[in-house]
Amino acid sequence: MDCQIGPFESRDWDELWPMLHEVFSRGETYAYPRDMSEPEAKAAWCGVDRYCFVARCDSQICGSYIIKKNQPGQGSHVCNGSYVVGKNARGRGLGRLLCLHSLDTARDLGFKAMQFNLVVSNNSPAIHLWESCGFSTVGRLPKAFKHPRLGFIDAFVMYQWLISD
Amino acid sequence: MDCQIGPFESRDWDELWPMLHEVFSRGETYAYPRDMSEPEAKAAWCGVDRYCFVARCDSQICGSYIIKKNQPGQGSHVCNGSYVVGKNARGRGLGRLLCLHSLDTARDLGFKAMQFNLVVSNNSPAIHLWESCGFSTVGRLPKAFKHPRLGFIDAFVMYQWLISD
Numbered sequence: 322m323d324c325q326i327g328p329f330e331s332r333d334w335d336e337l338w339p340m341l342h343e344v345f346s347r348g349e350t351y352a353y354p355r356d357m358s359e360p361e362a363k364a365a366w367c368g369v370d371r372y373c374f375v376a377r378c379d380s381q382i383c384g385s386y387i388i389k390k391n392q393p394g395q396g397s398h399v400c401n402g403s404y405v406v407g408k409n410a411r412g413r414g415l416g417r418l419l420c421l422h423s424l425d426t427a428r429d430l431g432f433k434a435m436q437f438n439l440v441v442s443n444n445s446p447a448i449h450l451w452e453s454c455g456f457s458t459v460g461r462l463p464k465a466f467k468h469p470r471l472g473f474i475d476a477f478v479m480y481q482w483l484i485s486d
Numbered sequence: 487m488d489c490q491i492g493p494f495e496s497r498d499w500d501e502l503w504p505m506l507h508e509v510f511s512r513g514e515t516y517a518y519p520r521d522m523s524e525p526e527a528k529a530a531w532c533g534v535d536r537y538c539f540v541a542r543c544d545s546q547i548c549g550s551y552i553i554k555k556n557q558p559g560q561g562s563h564v565c566n567g568s569y570v571v572g573k574n575a576r577g578r579g580l581g582r583l584l585c586l587h588s589l590d591t592a593r594d595l596g597f598k599a600m601q602f603n604l605v606v607s608n609n610s611p612a613i614h615l616w617e618s619c620g621f622s623t624v625g626r627l628p629k630a631f632k633h634p635r636l637g638f639i640d641a642f643v644m645y646q647w648l649i650s651d
Contacts, residue, residue, distance in 0.1 A: 463647060473563075
């Protein structure tokens with residue numbers, strides 16, 4: 322797969338939105354509202370105070386990630402990362418490519434750690450992927466995610482310190 | 487201590503702000519920026535999508551708490567709570583009063599759980615208080631809080647399911 326990852330540009334949105342919509346409307350991996358409108362999704366994914374990147378595979382958008390501060394002030398050295406891989410690009414290592422790219426981006430931006438706040442506990446492929454990219458599971462939130470088919474299920478907090486002290 | 491807890495009203499702000507400012511500017515317990523301006527603090531504490539309450543002791547504002555959704559969509563049944571006790575009211579059980587009131591408020595609003603995202607690990611009085619109000623420590627975030635005197639220290643994630651299933 323020949324993939325290039327670079328910063329999101331406004332003209333990317335029309336191609337990016339259907340990919341995000343497919344993931345958000347399934348509602349099985351993200352806490353975004355399943356019926357999120359296009360403007361709401363654009364604000365959440367590409368709005369102020371976040372850094373958005375897109376992956377193009379064979380010149381089509383096939384994935385995206387964002388990085389933002391996870392907390393303000395005394396918590397602002399920790400960023401939060403979110404990732405989406407397009408339906409047609411799954412199972413081909415793009416998630417890992419996006420994650421590793423995001424870790425470099427986070428370090429370039431001066432962040433010292435990355436945190437995932439709500440990793441759905443039945444999403445084993447993602448959990449193994451994040452672990453293989455250096456993340457540890459540092460917490461378990463009982464029934465913190467309302468899965469559309471399974472009801473309330475646990476979610477994990479995952480974390481990685483990004484720099485050598 | 488004769489304390490009444492009720493919903494925040496706009497006219498409370500001028501009395502509330504100095505109390506919040508004292509806590510936020512110390513920067514030892516909250517991730518809010520230490521130099522947070524008054525309008526920023528007002529938006530953060532009393533803005534849209536959050537429920538703000540104040541405690542009056544002998545008719546002076548002596549404490550406050552807010553409740554908001556901790557995540558959107560499939561995570562929106564979990565709320566987040568934040569508490570401030572005024573300098574002159576500390577050590578008199580007001581923190582517990584606010585926390586127990588907030589748990590009732592959260593249930594009334596239909597929330598099913600409450601989560602604290604960043605409890606500074608050296609804040610033992612708060613940790614014991616939250617535990618005594620039913621919270622469990624469900625995660626530890628390494629060096630996730632930049633303490634003004636101590637540098638990077640760990641923070642805890644605390645959590646409580648609020649209803650019987």
